[in-house]
Amino acid sequence: MYHLLQENKSISSDMHYCGDSIVCEYDGFIEIFDEKTKNRIEINEKFAIENTNTSEYLLVSTKNKILKISMSNLLIETLVDFPPVQRRQIKFVNDIDAICREKDNDKWFLRGVSLTSELIKWEVENDTTFTVEVVGDFVLLTDSEKNSILTCRSLKTGGVLWQADVAELGRYENFEGKVVDGSIREVYTDGDLVVAKVISYGLAAYRMATGKFVWGHKGGNAGYYLVALYNNNFHIFSDFYYEVDAQTGKKLRQEEFAPLLKQVGFRSYWLTQPAVNEKYIAIASHYDSAILLINRADFTVAQRIDLEGCQNGIPLPNTPRFHGNRLFQFDGDGTLHVFQED
Structure with missing residues (x-):
């Protein structure tokens, strides 16, 4: 508890x-x-x-x-x-290298820079991409305008190694009857794979060195697809709760979680992404201003944790976080709640 x-x-x-x-x-x-x-x-x-x-x-x-x-x-x-610029976003690679996305003279640049010599090793003028992840010799980016594109660039040269387009993979018809292309919401990495979370589809995994499609996991019709990556497995809340091997895409577990929500009085919508540690899965409800703690071993309710005094709910980006024997949760009032396990 x-x-x-x-x-x-x-x-x-x-x-x-x-x-x-x-x-x-x-x-x-x-x-x-x-x-x-x-x-x-x-x-x-x-x-x-x-x-x-x-x-x-x-x-x-x-x-x-x-x-x-x-x-x-x-x-x-x-x-x-550095010389001042209008805006700078940095992704550190190590103590020596960094990737910078910088706005300079009203233009956006993607630059590979040295932290020791202040040298710009390479630059690409691009108004729409932003760095998602740097893994080994690879820089992974998505596109803020055409957000169905996942691009892999070389860390050494900035050159494009491959691109994957999820437009067709995640294509769907919205409530107005309009056909909408698939788009990337988040990107995860595991070993030599990069995994994109694709709206209205699920997860799509690609080989990092080549861009080859490796596996996909399609979500159900729940209207949401909430994901956490922990110890090489994806933990997913959709029409069911799933655990999926990050390397193979194999489904390891499937559980009904609607009864757990009902048991603790949670509404089944406006839920945050989950957080996972060795013992528990935590998922928070915006409207209920509370965290549901689930036992991983038998997928039963461990505890409902209410955020006392919370007036504005829990914003959906505010995922619960585990660190050691503590659980952290920001609420919509600007309060950080810190809980400790007995």
Whole structure:
């Protein structure tokens, strides 16, 4: 069972983990909370948190700088001092390389840059693509205008290696009788595969090196297709609850979950994406301002967790998050609810 540990009033836009610290990103500053010491520190500069894959430091960016914040002493080191641009979005590859999407003189560029020499290794003028993921030597992008296209570029040269178009795969007829092309909502990676979540279809997996279609999983008629990737398996809520092997697309499990929603009084619509750990699956309801915790072993209700005092529900992008023995949930009022397992 989980009990409420604390509530943090904020207007935080996102939350990240870095070692034993929780880092909250706000409008104008970031806040670092050390779970072990309970110390809470504010850094009053406007940062965009770009990478938290290491427990030793946090990489953040401003309009013209890339900074490293040490988690041991919170010292801030400037890695790169770029010329100012109108807007910059960064995807860190490692301590040496990064991919930048930058707006400069009213044009958007995709650039491969060096963090050590401030050198632009390559650039592509493109107004519509944005970086989704960087894996090994591959840069995976979707297109904000023609969002049925998944593009794979070379990290070294920026050249296009392959493209996949899901327009036909996800094509459907809407309520007005209009035929709508399939489009990509999210992208996941697992080993040598890239998996696209395609609206009105499900999941479509491609070989990262070649773009070859490997497998697909089609959703039902529930009106939603909610996905989490955990330990090489996809956990999916659609007409049923499914577990699907990320490498093969094989269906590993299928369960009815409507009875669980009914048991805890959840409405069967406006649900967030799920979160998964070794013991539980968590999914939150916007209208019920609560989290449903499901036992993974036997797919039974473990707990309904209500967000006391929540006035504006749970926005759908605010997926529950597990970290260690804690469960985190942002609500629509700007409150971070922290629950801890007994």
